[in-house]
Amino acid sequence: MSRNENISIGPSHHAMNKIRKKTSFRRWESPLAGYLFISPWLLGFLGLTLYPMMLSLYYSFTDYTLMQGMNWVGLGNYKRILLEDDKFVQSLAVTFKFVIVSVPVRLLAALLVALALNQAVKGLSAYRVAIYFPSLIGGSIAVSMLWGNIFGIDGFVNRILQLFGFKGRGWISDPDTALWTLVLLTAWQLGSAMVIFLAGLKQIPRDLYEASSADGASRLKQTWCITLPMLTPTLYFNLIMAIIGAFQMFTAAYVITRGGPMNATMVYAVYLYERAFNRYQMGYASSLAWMMLMMIAVVAGIIALTSKYWVFYETESGGGRP
Template identity: 65%
Template sequence: MNNSTTVAASGAERKKKRRFLSSWDAPFAGYLFISPWLIGFFGLTAYPMFLSLYYSLTDYTLLEPIKWIGLRNYTRIFTDDPRFTQSVKVTFQYVLASVPLKLVAALLVATLLNKAMKGISFYRTAVYFPSLIGGSIAVSILWRNIFGVDGIFNEILSIFGIVGKGWITNPGSALWTLILLTVWQFGSAMVIFLAGLKQIPNDLYEASSVDGANKVLQFFKITLPMLSPIIYFNLIMGVINSFQMFTSAFVITNGGPMNSTYVYALYLYERAFSRYELGYASALAWVMLVMIVIVAAIIAGTSKYWVFYETDTGGKKRK
C-alpha cells in the first residue's frame, strides 16, 4: 500500500514537472531565437543611451575624473552657447530644404520607372546606386572637387561663357551644395515609392480615364492619396536622417564658410572629440533626440489631415 502510494505520488510529481517544463518550452525557444537581437539592443543601444544620459548630467572631459553637475550642461546649452543656436538654425534650414526636395525627386523618378520597358531593371539599379555610396567620404571628396573654384561644374559653365564661383566657399551657396548631395541620394526613398506605386489598383486609373481624367489629374487625385502612407514614412525617415547629417558637412566644408554649413552633428562632434567635453556633448545629443521627437510628433499629429488609409471608412480622413 505504501509502495503504490509512493509510486503514484512520484508519477504525479513527474507529470507536474513535465507540464511545468513544457509551459516554458515555447517562450524559452522564442527568447533563444531573439537573443542575438536582445544582446545587441541592450549592449549596443540601451546601455550606451542610458550611459550617455548619465554623462550628460556630469562634467566629463576624459582628462579629469567624472563630476556630477546635474542639469548645468542643459542650462548652459540654452542660455550661454551661441554656437548651439547657430548649429540649430543651419540644421533646420538643411532639413526644411533637403527633405521635401529629396521626396519630390524620389517620387517623380519612381513614377517614371514604374513602367514595363526594356532594361527597366538596369535603370532602377543605376538610380538606386548613389544611395549605397552617397554617405561615403570618397563621394564627399568628389563632391568637393566638383563644386570647387576649378571644379567640373565651373568648367561646364565656362563653356557657355558663365564665370562660376567657388560654390563651397561661398556662404550663400555652400549649404545648397550639401542639400544637392542629399537630394542626389534619393534611391532608398525611390525604391519604397516604387513598391507603393505597384500596390495601387490599376482599376482606379481605368475608371478615372473613362470619366475623362487626364494623367495630371490622376496623379493628384489617385496616386498621391494612395501613396500618402508611403510619403508619411519617407518623410519621417528623411527628417531623422537629415538631423543627423555629418559626413558631407565635415569633409566638404568643415562647417564653413562663416559657419554657413555648421550643422548640429558637426558641433556635437567638435565638442566631444576636439574639446573632449563628453559630458556636454552627451547633453547636446539628448537635446538633438528631443528635437527629432518633437518634429516627428508634429508630423504625426498632422498626418490625420493628409494621410489616407484603405481601412478608412469611405476614404474619409481619420479623426
C-alpha cells in the first residue's frame, strides 16, 4: 500500500476540536450554569425582598419600636388593629372608597383611549407617546406637588372656572372633594393600562370583524360582541394590577394632603407610614402591612374565582364565555 493510500483510523484533529467544543457547551448547559446566570436576581430577591418580608412578619408579632427593645406579643397587634383601632377602620373605608371609584375610572379611560389609538390615524405614534408619558413620571413627588398646585385655591382649575363666571373652591382643602382629586390623578396616569389594552386589541383576529361586517353588524355591535369578549383576559390582568396599585397608593395622598383634610384622604398606606415613621411603632406598622397583604390577596382571590364566569379564552380548556 502506498503512502497516499494510508487510511487514518483515529479521529482527525479538526474532529477532536469539535468534540471538545460540544463537551464545553454541555458543561455550561448544566443546572449549575443556570443558577450562576440568575444569581444576581436571586441574591437581590433573597436579600432585598424575602429577608425584609420575613423580618417584618416577625416584627408584626412584637411591640418593636425604634426607641426601645422588642417583646413578643403574639397576635396582640392584630387584635388591637381589629378591635381597638378606630383609625384603621377609617383608613380602610377611605381606601376601599378610593379603590372602588379609581379602578373603574382608570380602566374605562384606558380602554377608550386604546380603542381610539387602535385606529389607522396619521401621527398615531406621537399620540401614543404623549398619552403614555404621564405614566413614566407618575407617582413622583414633583407630579404630586404640581397636581396640588393645579387644584389649589389659586390653581389652574379655579382660574379656568373664574373665566366662565364660576366661583372656585379649595378642592384639596375640602373633605368632600379632596379624595376625588386623587382619583383624577390616578385616571390621568392611564398609560400603562392603555398600552396593555392596545396590545390585547392587536391580538384579536381581523377575520372576526370581516365576517361580522359581512353579516351586517354595526361598529357598536362588533365592539360589544367581539372586542370586549376577546379583550377580557387583558381586562382581567389590568384589573388585578390596578387594584394592587390602588391599595398601595401613597405618594400623592401624602404629598398633596398628608391624609387630610379631616382624614378624608387618609388611605391605608398613609396611616401605615404614620404609625411607622411618626410614632415609630414598627411592630404595629408591620402588622398593618401584613393586614394589607391579606386584604389584597382576598380581593384578588375573589376576582380570580369569579373570572371563569366573565373571562373568555380562545382555548377549549380556558375560562367561560361572558
